[in-house]
Amino acid sequence: MPPDICHFTVPQKTTAAEVFAQLESLGKVRTEAAGNLLRTYFDTFDWRLWHHGSLLVEERSPNRNDVCWRYLADGRIIGQLPGAVPRFREGFPDSPLGHGIGPIIDIRALLPVAVTQVARHRGKLLNRDDKIVLRIVIEEAIAGEDAETIRFPVPLRIRLEPLKGYSKPFRKAQSLLEEILALPAAASELETVLEAIGQKAAGYSSRLNLKLGSAMTAGAAVRIIFGRLLETMERNCDGARADIDPEFLHDFRVAVRRTRSLFSQTKGVLPEEAVQRFRPEFKWLGEITGPTRDFDVYLLTFPAYRACLDEAMRPDLEPLLDFLAERQRTAHKKLARQLGSLRCQLLFREWREFLEAPPAKWTWPLKADLPIGGIASRRIWKACRLTWQEGMLVTPCSPPETFHEMRILCKKLRYLLEFFQTLYPPKEIRELIKILKELQDNLGAHQDLTVQIRALQLFAAEMQQERKMPPGAAFIAMGALIDHLKQRRLALGAAFPPLFDRFAEKESRRLCKSLFADKNRPEEVE
Amino acid sequence: MTIVATYNIKGGVGKTATAVNLAWLAAGEKMPTLIWDLDPQGATTFYLRVKPKVQGGGKGLIGGKRNLAELIKETDFEHLDLLPADFSYRHLDLLLDDEKKPSRRLRKLLKPLSERYRWIFLDCPPSISLVSEAVFQAADVLLVPLIPTTLSLRTLEQLTRFRSEQKLDGLNILPFFSMVDRRKKLHREILTELPRQYPDLLRAEIPFASDIEKMGIHRAPLGVYSPGSRALEAYRALWREVRSGLGPERRQEP
Known part of the structure; x- marks a missing residue:
């Protein structure tokens, strides 16, 4: 050589x-x-x-x-x-x-x-x-x-x-x-x-990359996590406003969702005044970013929409693409305005001030002084049990709402695992996240299809109202697409039980128990 | 990987110049190309300024003790590599004879290079011997330079007969005229006559040109020191014919 x-x-x-x-x-x-x-x-x-x-x-x-x-x-x-x-x-x-x-x-x-x-x-x-x-x-x-x-x-x-x-x-x-x-x-x-030029490569990652210790107080730990999530929001805000690519908004929204989830998972840790002030604001951020993200997803999925139709029918779907692109532009214009608003700027500024303020400046509850290890384990263990319990009730024939609720439970659990993963042995946590991810992928795709089916039905009506397409060919194409999406949703529903069984099987439960149940709290793992 | 051997029983017909110039043209198209100089005289090796020496000699190479890839030398030209000649190649017949299935030996040795090279040119010594047989087995194409003389016809007949005797049906023999001097009446007559008998003759004609002879002075392919020459144009035409499906631009009857 x-x-x-x-x-x-x-x-x-x-x-x-x-x-x-x-x-x-x-x-x-x-x-x-x-x-x-x-x-x-x-x-x-x-x-x-x-x-x-x-x-x-x-x-x-x-x-x-x-x-x-x-x-x-x-x-x-x-x-x-x-x-x-x-x-x-x-x-x-x-x-x-x-x-x-x-x-x-x-x-x-x-x-x-x-x-x-x-x-x-x-x-x-x-x-x-x-x-x-x-x-x-x-x-x-x-x-x-x-x-x-x-x-x-x-x-x-x-x-x-x-x-x-x-x-x-x-x-x-x-x-x-x-x-x-x-x-x-x-x-x-x-x-x-x-x-x-005074820069560093790989200066941004959408991963949390947190380093928490189980003896760290809950107050300190959540401030670190919230801080990291705020940083992600701030780093992606300009890109989302400029619509450079859809991932800026996606990462922004994930950080907002994680923030909201952390609020609910760490009840009693943050000062109540702060919760009152900030929590609704993050809900607002979640709401204003939703429409643009939805249209982003439709546009990203469009090639797949086209591909699932017969070749002869594919051109008939083009009016839908124009419609989606126009809606995305309108939604994004509004979003860009809102992300640039004083309300948004104030939220980021005050939230950062709160996270960086000396603890004495606010009245923190006693729970904030407890070690994060115990709190994290209890929350994760509770989320695991709830997920197993609810998952047992989901069958391939369950209504879409049931799948959606299951999806939310899994997501909450996933966030908890990601927030606190450095408190546990990495190999085991990674394995658990991997199994959970497979389940989430199934549930995520199921929910996306449900939303898309409803949206396509709605768009067809709106497009007709706006006379943006000749009713015949495009209607038939969109109808065929909806049928196809329904078929796929059925297939995903049928694939759920074995995936869930993997997550809920004895070995996974034993693993979760050993990691998160009280007697094996992370203090002892360390 | 396509293996092209430049071959003729006779010497001094332009085999080496053809191998070097076509390989240079192939490499110029960014296609990884190798020339293996099988001739112990080492003219190809000389033209490309490489020392005519192979570690372990022909024995190590044919015996499989040396990995062919390790003996390859990169030339001054991008995408063009050389497996140099070695004086010990004069005993290549004997070395091959020591091996099991000697006539398939070269093909076997070249097989591992198939991923690496799009074109492999074998510059063969003039003779008809065990080395030639091994070359015929290894090559996809036998590119045969013919000087337009009466002997050319004999050479071609010998070769085609040999191909059918050896049942080398997959071997594509592509003869073409080399060292053509249109000032000579005999050349002109044969250039008209032979294609009638052999429609498979390629259309390109390589002229007898001092530019080609100067390859030994410049120690470089023609295109390096004489890029606009008529001779290079002729090699380009020949390369086009060889490359494009090995013969679509066949000579047509006038």
Whole structure:
């Protein structure tokens, strides 16, 4: 196997010419005139490409524009295309790059995270036969958050590209750079650039990533969780207002729901005045974000709607797409106004002030001083038992409302497990969440179908009122779609019992009991 | 992976120039390409500035002691790799003879490279021997350069006869004219006559050109030092024919 490409950064002020001059000691170095390019790094808001271990760049040089997808670690190219980085995966042409990147970014928008202006110097180390035995690329760059702010110098970056069958010159060059120039092994290219502009990669995640200790007081623990959820809301608010992609609003809403759930799950822990002041406000946030999210979901599901109809019938569904898109725009316009309102700003500001205020500033109930471990275990154990109890009553023929209630119970349990998971052994909690997630996926899909069936019936009536479609063909298509969704809902209902049995089986119950029942409280686990 | 062997019983007909230039054109289309220089004279290896040396020699290679992939050298051209010649290849016949099923040996050795390369070119030594048999078994296409002389006809007949004797029905023999000098009457006559008898002859003609001879001076494929030359155009036309389904642009009767 040939050695891998290796990278170096030169922290001190060194020029490309000086590095090439050093490499001359290994043989003749043929250099090319430097090429200038503007490189923009892209990732999704939640750094999906970074987590995948890759980076996407757009490189503009005077005569071409390329999109390049590379591995973070060694810069090897995964895929390349001429053109510009599109905002969404649908914008990529039918290509290996598009096919590869699509499932990673999914529905998220690609956003610029940094820009560099690069002078790229290429060199080749030749042997006695004038054969290339090593390629060297040196980049001198300045960086910024965008094209207007480019001014921060990035350490000189050297890339040694070995050629198959010529590992010796590569190793010699590697040693030379390491020993003579005393160069450290480099961080990834993106990390170096981000560091130069004072940023950090993976600065956002929709995961809670909490670190609670079971001896921590309940008051302190809930403030940490609420604080993290508030941060998620704040980070996503601008994106949701600008409608960059639907995930901003989704993450925002999840944080709101989790906040509301935590209010109800930790009754008696927060000062009553605070509950009175803030709890209704989060309910309001949940309500105002609902309509836009619903239309987002319809639009995201639309390709699936289309796919479940016969090919001949598919075009007949287009009026529905126009209708949904228009409704989404209207709903979002209203939402953007509400999220930018003084009420919303005040809520975030005052809620943060409350969470960060010294405990003495408010009258906290005595329960707030109890260790969170015990409270968490009791709440989770109660939620488990309730879920098992109610789940037993759900049959494939149960009305949609029963499935919905079951879904809410599971969701509450899931939130509790996620809030407090660091209080318990990670492997067991992960296993439990996994089983619960399968059940939730089933219930979630069931409820979505119920909502969609009702909504489609309503839309058909509204569309007719607004005369947005010829009644015949589109009506028939929507009717066929509703029938199909009903069939799918039946199938999901039938799939519920075995999934529930898995969650409620003896082994799962034993596991829950051992984790959450009183005698095994987390204080002892620790 | 498609394996193309440039082959002729006769030497000096343009096999190496064909292999190098077509492989360079294939690589230019960003298709991973390998040339295996099977000729102990190592002309392909020389043209690509690589040392004609294989670790463990032909013995290690044919005996399977050496992994073929480890012996590959990257050339100066993107997507083009070389398995260099070695002087020990002069005993390749004997080495193959030591193996079980010698005529299938090359195919077996090349099989692991099928994921890695779209095109593999085998530059064969001139002869008809056990090495040739192994090449015929390994190759999908036998690209046969023919100088337009009376002997060409004989060569072609020998080859087609050999193919039917050996029951190599899957082997696609693609002859084409090489080193064509239209100033010569004989060349012109054969260029008119032979295609009538052999409609499978490819349409492209590689001219006798000093540009091609200069490959030895420049030690590079033609396109590197003479990108606008007539000879390169001829190789491009030949490559188009080889690549596009191996022969759709067949010569038509005038």
